[in-house]
Amino acid sequence: MSDKVTNLLLVGVGGQGILLASEILSETFMLAGFDVKKSEIHGMSQRGGSVVSHVRYGREVFSPIVPEGEGDILFGFELMETCRYLPLLKPGGTVVANDLRIPPPSVLMGKENYPEGLADRISSEFPDFLLVDGQKLAMEAGNPRTANTALLGAVSRRLDVAEDYWLQALERMVPRKALEVNRKAFLLGRGL
C-alpha cells in the first residue's frame, strides 16, 4: 500500500442524504483495509443549508478534513453546491456531479436567478467531469430514492477499490428490504 491519502469531498444541500453516502464510502474503505477518517458539520446545516463532508483514506490518515486545494474527487449532489466547493479541489481533480438544481431562498423569492452554465464552468476548469442524471438512473433502478446510490456507483469507478467491498458496504449500511434496488442503482452508476 502506498502512502498516498485519497481525498473525497461530498457536497450538497442539507437533507439530501450526504451523510449516509459518506458513511457508505467510509465503510467501503475500512473493509478494503485502509485507514479512514471523515468529517462534517451537523446542526444548523441540516436546515436546508450548504453541506460538505470530507472523507479521506490511505495507509495512515491524520487530518479528518481535506487540506484546502488537495481534494482528489468532488462528489456533488447539487450543481450550485458543486461549484461552490471547487476551490477545495486540486488542479486536475475529478468532479462527479448530480444534474440537479435546488433553488436557494434568494432564488425561491425571485430576488436572484439560479446561475446558468454551471456545468460548462465546471468542465472548463476541471476537464475530468462527469455529469450524472441521478434521478433518471434511480427511476431505471426502480426507486426514485436511490439516486444517491447511483451517484455513488459513478464515483466508485474512479477509485481503486474492488467492487466486492462496495457491495459488502451497501449490504451493511442499507436496510435489507431496500438492498436489491440499491445494488441495482449502484451498478447502473458504476457502469457509466
Next chain:
Amino acid sequence: MKEILSGNEAIARGAYEAGVTVATAYPGTPSTEILENIIRYKEVDASWSPNEKVALEVAMGASFAGARTLVAMKHVGVNVAADPLFTLSYTGIKGGLVLVTADDPEMHSSQNEQDNRNYARFAKVPMLEPADSRECKEFTRLALELSEEYDTPVMLRTTTRISHSKSIVELDDRVSELPVPALVSNAAKQVMLPTNAKVRHPLVEARMVKLAEKANSMAVNRMEMRDTTMGIITSGTCYQYVREVFPNVSTLKLGLVNPLPVSLIRDFAAKVDRLFVVEELDPCIEEQVKALGISVSGKDFLPLCGELSPGRIRAAFAAIGIGGEKASVPVGESSAPSLPGRPPNMCPGCPHRGVFYTLNKLKAYVTGDIGCYTLGFLPPLSAMETCVCMGASIGNATGAVKVVSEEEKRRVVAVIGDSTFFHSGVTGLMDMVYNNAPSTVIILDNRITAMTGRQDNPASGYTLMNEPAHKVDIPLLCGALGVKHVRVVNPYDLDETRQALKEEMGRPETSVIITDKPCVLIKREGVFQRGPLCAVDVEKCTGCRACLGLGCPAIQWRPTEGKKGVSFIDPGLCTGCDVCRQLCKFDAIRRAQ
C-alpha cells in the same frame, strides 16, 4: 471488533466500557450524539436534563453514591453548569465523574467560541483532550480512572472536529466488578459550609500538584522525536493537522492539557532548535510554557479566532518563512466563486413561520432566544433584535420595557421555545411578573428540542430512553408564576395569531402567548399531521409576491412569458400548513380537496 465511530459515539462507547451507569446531558451541538448513542447500552441510565446545571447535579448525586457517571454539554453549557462544577472540584467525587465539554471553534452552530480549556484551570480540575475517535474512547475511560484516583471530576474536552469526525476504533468489553452504589455518609466532604470548604481547598491544590507530577510520565503525553530543527507542542485535532502539514517535525502531543507536564515540556524544548505551540483559540498552553521561561511562539502568527485547519496552519507558518511551497485558500463558502448563498431556513410547514411573519408586520421589537426560531432573524421574516444565550429573551424584554417610552413598550415581545423556556426561561418569567414588567412573552411550544435534532424534553411526554413521562402544563406553570393573561393560539391561523398579539402587546401587564403546534420533523406516530396540500391557481395569481414574504422553501417564484411571474408550490415540500393561502388576497391558493 473494529467500527468507524464519531468522537461522540466513541465517548459513549468508552463510558459503557468503563462501567458508567448514569449519564446526563442537555442537548447542544456538537455534544448531542453522546447521550443519543449511550442509550444503546442497556446498563446505562441515560437522561436529558432541563439544563446543564441540573445535568451535572444529577451526575454528582450518582457519583456521591458511588456510581461512575458521565455528563455531557456544549461549551456554553459549562457556563450554566459552572456553579456546581467549581464546588464539585472541592468536594471531589466517589464514583468517577467525567464532564464532557464539546467546544465549537469557528462557531459552526454556536453563539460564541469560548475556549473551555480555561475552565479546567479556573476550576482546578484535570482536563484530557483526545485527538481522534480511538482516543475519545480511551480517554473517557482514563478520565474515570483519574477521577477516582485523584478524587476529582475530570473534564474531557472535544471540539466540533473531534466530536463529528469519524475514525476507526477497536471495541473492548465492559469492565466488571465495580463497587455497588449505596448511600454513604461523608458530610464533612460533601457539605460545603465555609468550615468544611476551608479544609477542602488545600487538598484541591495538593491534588493538582500531584497530577502535574504524574503528567510527566503519563502515556497520553507523548514526545515524538523526528527532525529537531523545529518542535511543536500541540493537542487534540491540531495534532492531526500538524502531522499533516509537517510530517517530519518533532511533536510533543499532549493528552492531558491541565495540568501541564512541566519537566516533559522542558525536556522537549531542550531537544529542538525552535519551539512552537499550535493550538486553536486561546494561547492556553503557550502562556504557561512562556511562564516557565521557555522561548516559544504561537499566537504571534497563528490566528486567535476560528478553528485551525491544515491550510490555515500552512499559511501562518509560510508567513513567517517556514514551509510555504503550497498556496492556501480558506475553507468553505468564503472562497467560492460568486454564487447565491444558501443559508439555513425554517422547514416547510414550520409552526414558527407565521408567528415571525406576524411579528414583522406588527413592527414588534423581538428579544429572541436560542433554537430553530433564531432563524426568524433572517430575511424575509426579519423579526428579531436580540439573541444572546439560553433564556435571555425574557430578561432582555424586562430590561427594555424598564427604560423606553410607553409607546415603545408595547412593541417589546420576547420569543422563546419550549425547551429553552424550561432550560432557563422560567426564572426570567418569574422576574418579569414579580417586577411587573409590561411585556409579552411568546412560548413556541413545539414539544421538542428541535435545532439539535429533535430531542425529547419535559414537554414531549417521553424521556431520552423513550419511556412515557409527565408533560409539563405550560399554561398552568405560567399561571403559578403569576401571569394573569395566558392564552394558547394556533400559529397556523394568522388572524388568530395577529389578534392575540395585538391584544397582548397592548396590555400594560405581563402576558404570555403559547403556540401549540408540534415540530413538523417529529417522527413519533400521530404527533405531526400533514394537512391537505396547497396549490397555486396560475390563472388567478397576479404575481404580487405576498406569499413569498413567508420565505417558505416550498413556495417558488416562476418568471413567466408576458406576465411578471407567478408563484408555484412544490407538492413534494408542502405540508399543507395553509399559512400561505391565508395571505393571498386573490384566492389564488387553493387547498386540495
